[in-house]
Amino acid sequence: MNKCIGCGSVLQSEDSNQVGYTRDLEKPLCERCFRIRNYSDYKLVSNNNEEFIDILNNIGHKDALVLLVVDLFNMPNMLSSLNQYLSNDVLLVLTKRDLLPRDVYDVKLKKYFADLPLHIVDSIIVSSIKNNHIDELLNMIRQYQKGREVYVVGFTNAGKSTLINHLLTSYTGEKPVITTSMLPSTTIGVIKIAIDDTLTLIDTPGLLDEHSLINYVSIDTLKKIIPKREIKPRSYQIKGRQSLIIDELLRLDSTDNNLIFFIANDLEIKRKYNNSDELKNLCHHIVKAHAYEDIVISGLGFIKVMKDEDVDIYTKEEVEVYTRKSLI
Ligand SMILES: Nc1nc2c(ncn2[C@@H]2O[C@H](COP(=O)(O)OP(=O)(O)OP(=O)(O)O)[C@@H](O)[C@H]2O)c(=O)[nH]1
Ligand SMILES: [Mg+2]
CATH class of the missing domain: 3.40.50.300 (P-loop containing nucleotide triphosphate hydrolases)
Structure with missing residues (x-):
């Protein structure tokens, strides 16, 4: 029973959809490892x-x-x-x-x-x-x-x-x-x-x-949400009621607060002043955040909140949203 040296799966040549698949059982790497290493071709x-x-x-x-x-x-x-x-x-x-x-x-x-x-x-x-x-x-x-x-x-x-x-x-x-x-x-x-x-x-x-966003997005999106460099915190002074929108992934509605986003630099945050319905079809959470807590969006990053507020968050249904004492 040979194992792939790259991922530790048992090598097999029967089912190309299962882990450990290789055409040539004499080779040390399974096909998935070979493709990740040589072509950055990722297979979930x-x-x-x-x-x-x-x-x-x-x-x-x-x-x-x-x-x-x-x-x-x-x-x-x-x-x-x-x-x-x-x-x-x-x-x-x-x-x-x-x-x-x-x-x-x-x-x-x-x-x-x-x-x-x-x-x-x-x-x-x-x-x-x-x-x-x-x-x-x-x-x-x-x-x-x-x-x-x-x-x-x-x-x-x-x-x-x-x-x-x-x-x-x-x-x-x-x-x-x-x-x-x-x-x-x-x-x-x-x-x-x-x-x-x-x-x-x-x-x-x-x-x-299983509550992390990384399980529920395409590989292209994954490339954007996984940070590659030091994260530059992005600060938003919220005056009145405003929405902040990240791609198709997240909508956050807040009133009179100061929010600091720690997410990958490649992700754009759009600020909306009007009450549009954008992304309101996603799953709605009312997050009771206290001052200096983080709102964590599993797999995406976190948002430090500077004032107590019930913040409205819309994101994918499977993704966990929770507060914790601030990391930073
Ligand atoms: N920025 C940064 N990225 C890292 C670091 N270490 C690992 N990564 C990246 O994190 C991702 C996951 O790395 P892996 O080593 O495959 O993670 P793993 O814990 O072995 O994952 P599994 O095998 O799925 O359990 C890759 O894209 C790595 O390049 C680090 O110190 N800094
Ligand atoms: Mg690993």
């Missing part, structure tokens, strides 16, 4: 969380160190639910730091996660793309490993495989092995990557956040 696979949860439960029953990788820009609301599966020592790796404004204090970001109901031995803020704090991370892994296996877990798209590739290329000089992409469920099975004789990192498929 449908997945459910059952297998992922089995993997997490298995890890939870071992004396292993867990690196929990969290995307600082797009962290899921149900992060704390991971405590159902993981009783391990957890090293919290907050990644994609490059996407948040530089002037935010790292201490503040770390403090945000202080109450996570997991056995967190330490935490670190990194960026795989910008190579920030990767040496410190490796030192921490070695410090807390204590001869145990090291599993890299988290939600899909958090950047787990990118981080492992980065550690691999930095410390061994080898080429990246694991397939990465902006699509959910890129990694399908468990993949072991040896960094040296004493350290092997075990990549795992990410849990799906």
Whole structure:
């Protein structure tokens, strides 16, 4: 039973619509990985969380160190639910730091996660793309490993495989092995990557956040909503009643407030002063936001609210909209 070295799926040549498909079982990569790597041709696979949860439960029953990788820009609301599966020592790796404004204090970001109901031995803020704090991370892994296996877990798209590739290329000089992409469920099975004789990192498929917008948009839209550079916060002084509209994705109605949007720079925000019906066909949420809270639109970003207000939000039905204490 051969496995694809890029995504960890079991290679098969029977069904081109299933994961692991290849015409040539002797080749190391499945067709989907080959196409992502060579043509940036992304193919969405449908997945459910059952297998992922089995993997997490298995890890939870071992004396292993867990690196929990969290995307600082797009962290899921149900992060704390991971405590159902993981009783391990957890090293919290907050990644994609490059996407948040530089002037935010790292201490503040770390403090945000202080109450996570997991056995967190330490935490670190990194960026795989910008190579920030990767040496410190490796030192921490070695410090807390204590001869145990090291599993890299988290939600899909958090950047787990990118981080492992980065550690691999930095410390061994080898080429990246694991397939990465902006699509959910890129990694399908468990993949072991040896960094040296004493350290092997075990990549795992990410849990799906079924409430995230990334599951419900086309690949072209996905390219726009996933930020590639540091996000420039966009501030809107709302005088009277106004609507702010982002593509076909979101409408926000607010009165006399000050709102700061943290979304990808490529997304245009249109301001409307008249009471048009644009996007009112989308699912309506009345969000009770308090001053200095974020309204989070799962998968799209967040909006910091400066005054208490019941804000009207219209977005796709499947997408979760909620408030949290402000991250920034
Ligand atoms: N800006 C930025 N993007 C990153 C960083 N790390 C990963 N990414 C991007 O995040 C996306 C997802 O990365 P992956 O490494 O495939 O994520 P994953 O957690 O392995 O996802 P699954 O395999 O689906 O569970 C890719 O588009 C990466 O380029 C980072 O430090 N900064
Ligand atoms: Mg992956």
